[in-house]
Amino acid sequence: MIEFLDGNEAIVRGAIDAGCKFFAGYPITPATPILLGMMQELPKVGGFAIQAEDEIASIGFCIGASMAGKKAMTATSGPGISLYSENIGLAIMGETPLVIVDVQRQGPATGSATKDGQGDIQFIRWGTSGGYPIIAISPTTVEECYTFTIYAFNLAEIFRVPVFLVSSKELSMTRQRIDWSKVEKPEIINRKYLPENASEYKPYYFEKIDDIPLFSPFGGEHIVRYTTSTHDEYGNLLTTPEKIQIMMEHLDKKISEEKVKKFFPHAVKFDPQDGAETLVISYGITARSTIEAVELARSQGVKVSNLIINLLWPVPENEIKKATQNIRRIIFPEMNNGQYVLEIERIVDKSKIEIVRINQMDTTLINPKKILSEILK
Known part of the structure; x- marks a missing residue:
């Protein structure tokens, strides 16, 4: 039906x-x-x-x-x-x-x-x-x-x-x-x-x-x-x-x-790509934009992995750590002033991984092109 x-x-x-x-x-x-x-x-x-x-x-x-x-x-x-x-x-x-x-x-x-x-x-x-x-x-x-x-x-x-x-x-x-x-x-x-x-x-x-x-x-x-x-x-x-x-x-x-x-x-949905050094992490409605942004980036030959977090609390730390192995840059979009990204910053080694925040609070959804722009940098 x-x-x-x-x-x-x-x-x-x-x-x-x-x-x-x-x-x-x-x-x-x-x-x-x-x-x-x-x-x-x-x-x-x-x-x-x-x-x-x-x-x-x-x-x-x-x-x-x-x-x-x-x-x-x-x-x-x-x-x-x-x-x-x-x-x-x-x-x-x-x-x-x-x-x-x-x-x-x-x-x-x-x-x-x-x-x-x-x-x-x-x-x-x-x-x-x-x-x-x-x-x-x-x-x-x-x-x-x-x-x-x-x-x-x-x-x-x-x-x-x-x-x-x-x-x-x-x-x-x-x-x-x-x-x-x-x-x-x-x-x-x-x-x-x-x-x-x-x-x-x-x-x-x-x-x-x-x-x-x-x-x-x-x-x-x-x-x-x-x-x-x-x-x-x-x-x-x-x-x-x-x-x-x-x-x-x-x-x-x-x-x-x-x-x-x-x-x-x-707890998570992990879509890895071999050789990717960039990982996009998201949750909720914003994850729908990240899926499209990752697809657009891959269509341009860019290697990028995607992690969607469904279990917010307790934090799925083990899955996050596995997903961030061999990653040098994390892009984290969320429609607030930077809340769940604090958990990512707590878990990963920030001396080895750059964390890029995309924070938007204007009531509109984060456009996939905005995420894509950060992936392509």
Whole structure:
């Protein structure tokens, strides 16, 4: 079957197919079509979709629904992520599975509400107190909006953590021809529940520091304590420094590059060319321009490799290091003031590799010719 869909519609389709049963959101350009789509489609599969009074209530509803055993998702843009911030911390502390769609627009604050941008990349990772890990994946095409939404739910359920699906205005609101016979539909993975006949439940118990606690829902057979504070395996508040240290290390170590890649096999897309000393790195909507720029350069006899990053957080450091072997120059275009390029500069040896930034914040997409011009220099 062939359809014309935009990224927002594909995200709705992916959420439904992943088993999402609860959605709450507040209208905000350019994420509003996800709210409207979920309100239309979720009741058809026995789910619930709510337009909350604001963004704070939206993510709060989703946390409650998730802890009651439902797969939950919310969607917003940059200003909404700002309001989500405190509850994102709560979801991290309470080890709550949750999918958060960020359809980026030009910021900061209200910014250019109907224009594109990639300015939330660092904010998604570091936007809540404590600095503890989340997972963020970034589609490039409408097909990936569908497929990566399912992966986002899988990752949320496996790691009991907020997972960001990072889109942007042009990707989410531009229609594209979709041949469903060629679209990947990942296997659905659900969270691991404590057996109902278990005599005792420790909501936050783990043996190894990076284990994921088994789940039991609110209103079920077991007492479940949920708190914003540091807590022991029962959910009781902690004051013992040694035990607090172990709990904090658990939140940090349960998410790692290698563990996430086992369940998300699309961390990067690497298109190498033998003998190339120039590498273009990109993500999201900008990657579509880099693909065209690399093709144009190769048609002119220039050797250049291309790396698209789909797993933004945790950073796929090993793949980046492999891709930069024998490379002398990296070109990194992104529609912000230079955010993810900081991770590249941290990973590679800058004494041996020149890093060329292309930063554009005028709300227009980075033209492939602009990237080509840097490749040809």
